[in-house]
Amino acid sequence: MKQAMPRLVHRTLAAALVAGAFAGTVSAEEKVLNLYSARHYQTDEALYANFTKQTGIKINRIEGKEEELLERIKNEGANSPADVLLTVDASRLAKAHEQGLFAPVKSKLLESRIPAHLRTDDWFSFSTRARVIVYNKAAVKAEDVQTYDALADAKLKGKVCTRSGSHPYNLSLMASIISHQGADKAEAWARGVVANFARAPKGGDTDQIKAVAAGECGVAISNSYYVARLMRSEKDADKKVMDSVGIVWPNQKTTGTHINVSGGGMLKNAPHKEAAVKFLEYLASDDAQRYFADGNNEWPVVSSVKVDNPALTKLGPFKADALPVGNLQMYATKAQVIFDKAGYR
Ligand code: FE
Numbered sequence: 001m002k003q004a005m006p007r008l009v010h011r012t013l014a015a016a017l018v019a020g021a022f023a024g025t026v027s028a029e030e031k032v033l034n035l036y037s038a039r040h041y042q043t044d045e046a047l048y049a050n051f052t053k054q055t056g057i058k059i060n061r062i063e064g065k066e067e068e069l070l071e072r073i074k075n076e077g078a079n080s081p082a083d084v085l086l087t088v089d090a091s092r093l094a095k096a097h098e099q100g101l102f103a104p105v106k107s108k109l110l111e112s113r114i115p116a117h118l119r120t121d122d123w124f125s126f127s128t129r130a131r132v133i134v135y136n137k138a139a140v141k142a143e144d145v146q147t148y149d150a151l152a153d154a155k156l157k158g159k160v161c162t163r164s165g166s167h168p169y170n171l172s173l174m175a176s177i178i179s180h181q182g183a184d185k186a187e188a189w190a191r192g193v194v195a196n197f198a199r200a201p202k203g204g205d206t207d208q209i210k211a212v213a214a215g216e217c218g219v220a221i222s223n224s225y226y227v228a229r230l231m232r233s234e235k236d237a238d239k240k241v242m243d244s245v246g247i248v249w250p251n252q253k254t255t256g257t258h259i260n261v262s263g264g265g266m267l268k269n270a271p272h273k274e275a276a277v278k279f280l281e282y283l284a285s286d287d288a289q290r291y292f293a294d295g296n297n298e299w300p301v302v303s304s305v306k307v308d309n310p311a312l313t314k315l316g317p318f319k320a321d322a323l324p325v326g327n328l329q330m331y332a333t334k335a336q337v338i339f340d341k342a343g344y345r
Contacts, residue, residue, distance in 0.1 A: 033059050033275040036073065038066040038087040039262065043295030050291070051282050057275050066092045073101050078269050083276040086264035089168035091175065093123045093263055094329035102265040107277055113284040113302045117324040123265030125325055126283045127298035130224040130318070131173050131258040133248040134209050140218040148177065148250050148258070151219065152192025159218030160196040161208045165344035166336065169205070169223055169260065172328045174335035176258045179327040183338065190342035201345060206230070213241040223260070228297035228311035249318035256321040260328070262298065 033051075037044070040063060048059045064072070066087050073082050073096075085096060096102055102122035110124055118125040135145050144155055151160050162170060178186040198217045208220035209230060227247055230238045249257045264283075266276040282288050289300035294307045339345075 031057055031275075033057050033272055033279050034081045034083045034270075035059050035061045035279070036069045036082045036085045036267075037061055037063050037264075038069055038085075038092070039063075039296075041295045043291055047288055047291040047295070050287060051279060054282070055275075055278060057278065059279075066095075070096055070099065070101070073267060074099060076269075080267065080269045081271060082267045083270040083272045084264055084266055084279055086262075088262040089172055089260055090125075090263075090325045090328035091168040091171040091332040091335070093120075093261075093265070093325075094332040096265070097122060097329060098333075101267055103268045103270065103273070105266050105277060105280060107281055109281045110284055115301065115303070117322050118261060118263075118301050120326045120329060123263055124280060124284070125261035125263040125301050126289070127262045127293040127296070128259050128301060128320070129262070129296075129298050130249070130320065131169065131221055131260065132224050132227060133219060133250050134212050134222050134227065134245050135219040135248065136212050136215060136217070136244060137246045138244070139215060142246055142248060145219050145248055146250065146252070147254070148173070148221075149189065151196065151221070152189045154192075154196070156196045156219060158196065158198055160193055161198050161211050161217030161220040162193070162201055163204055163208060164201045165190070165339035165342075170221070170344075171332055171335040171339070172260050173221070173258050174339060175328045175331035176255075176321060176323055178331040178334055178338070179323055180255050183334065186335075187338045187342055190338055190344045194342055194344050209245060210241055213244040224312075224315065225297040228309065228315065231311040231314065232297070247315060251321070252319050255323070256319040259320045259323075261301070261325055262292070262296070263325075 048061065052058055069085065073080050073085065087093060104122045110119065114124055133145050135142065140159065144150060164170065174186060174190065177189055205222035205226040208217065209222050209226060211217045212220045230242050251257055266273065266280065270276045283292060284302055286305050289302050289305040290307055293300040294309055297309060297311060300307060
């Protein structure tokens with residue numbers, strides 16, 4: 001992905017020169033889209049190829065880590081070639097929003113396809129994932145881990161594992177708790193979870209699931225797609241892991257399970273604004289929704305689009321938190337402050 005960066009410049013330049021020579025600069029603007037993407041799923045190739053086939057708009061893609069891409073867009077300033085930024089997690093999209101990188105997009109199509117709580121004025125969600133609780137069936141009772149609040153209960157002392165409190169997935173979960181319960185209760189929750197840690201936070205969500213299966217942790221939090229990925233794995237070791245753990249949809253009797261998103265928006269200095277809006281609208285189309293969500297074992301945001309994913313089907317239906325992603329955005333910074341205060345590292 002590092003190599004892709006200089007390539008973008010060349011490709012864009014080449015495309016502009018060719019189009020400029022043969023068809024004038026106006027159509028050059030129409031036929032190219034510069035996409036900065038922090039998504040890294042193999043199925044995305046087909047997703048982009050399909051867009052080019054439908055519209056004739058060629059996609060120049062730069063892939064990188066979110067922080068690198070944001071830094072890059074800021075440094076490029078008014079001259080940035082970036083038209084669209086795609087990334088995962090509301091707290092990261094919030095960062096781009098707060099830095100003023102996105103442009104507001106008005107699209108009847110996006111408004112009609114994407115539910116209101118999954119979009120803001122300047123960025124849109126295209127798939128959802130849930131933050132679930134994973135527990136060791138031999139060490140922990142399912143009834144003791146039915147809510148996020150339960151993870152702070154002294155009953156689970158020495159049993160809780162999570163990835164870092166600085167990670168966007170946990171920041172967004174924290175933002176949802178602040179939004180539902182207020183900052184004071186959210187901080188008390190964070191302190192309770194820290195007091196219950198089996199070990200200092202380390203690794204990703206898959207590492208937590210494996211540590212739960214191994215008995216090093218009794219219970220952990222994970223994004224649903226990591227669970228689905230392990231459920232679909234053919235490896236014996238992964239099958240063993242999934243045999244040892246149980247999965248809970250948290251907060252089913254109250255606010256519903258916390259949902260996060262993968263999404264994106266058009267950038268303020270986008271040179272190809274029309275193509276950018278077309279691309280965002282394309283991502284909300286039936287075909288694209290299936291690629292976009294299913295490629296990473298997620299759910300489409302367009303409710304009429306059904307994916308046939310055996311792992312997600314097996315996990316069953318659940319009540320999802322309907323909190324607007326704008327609220328996650330609003331409390332993203334506060335979430336980090338509270339985690340820091342609580343010593344949740
Ligand atoms: Fe992830």
